[in-house]
Amino acid sequence: xxxxxxxxxxxxxxxxxxxxxxxxxxxxxxxxxxxxxxxxxxxxxxxxxxxxxxxxxxxxxxxxxxxxxxxxxxxxxxxxxxxxxxxxxxxxxxxxxxxxxxxxxxxxxxxxxxxxxxxxx
Numbered sequence: 001x002x003x004x005x006x007x008x009x010x011x012x013x014x015x016x017x018x019x020x021x022x023x024x025x026x027x028x029x030x031x032x033x034x035x036x037x038x039x040x041x042x043x044x045x046x047x048x049x050x051x052x053x054x055x056x057x058x059x060x061x062x063x064x065x066x067x068x069x070x071x072x073x074x075x076x077x078x079x080x081x082x083x084x085x086x087x088x089x090x091x092x093x094x095x096x097x098x099x100x101x102x103x104x105x106x107x108x109x110x111x112x113x114x115x116x117x118x119x120x121x
Contacts, residue, residue: 003042003046003049004046004072006042007042007046007072007076008076008079010038010042011076011079011080011086012079012083013083013086014083014084014085014086016091018121023068026035035060035091036091036095037095039073039092039095039096039099040095040096040098040099041099042096042099043069043072043073043095043096043097043099043103044098044099044102044103045102045103046069046072046099046100047065047066047069047099047100047101047103047104048103048106048107050065050068050069051065051103051104051107057107059108062107062108063116065100065103065104066080066100066101066104069091069096069097069099069100070097070100072096073092073093073096073097074093077089077092077093
């Protein structure tokens with residue numbers, strides 16, 4: 001819930017506020033112009049946290065985690081429609097989804113999954 005609050009807070013920032021946070025991403029990675037790294041990282045972390053919080057690590061849970069992240073991403077874009085200087089963007093939902101899916105691929109890797117189980121037992 002804390003991470004979702006962080007995402008909500010960042011979504012509530014005006015466009016000019018956000019442009020001052022991470023201008024270096026565009027300078028260092030100009031080929032990622034349509035790819036919002038902030039959305040990707042935020043939803044990668046969100047997916048990992050939800051997966052870890054659920055505690056059951058069956059494959060079907062991974063799909064549920066991605067669906068939850070996509071739904072939160074849609075609500076995030078809706079929220080942005082009320083923030084001055086911000087607007088909803090389907091590409092942001094795409095980046096959220098890519099982050100969540102990649103997170104589930106990473107945590108499903110046996111090496112990582114076994115290490116994460118060490119912290120839950």
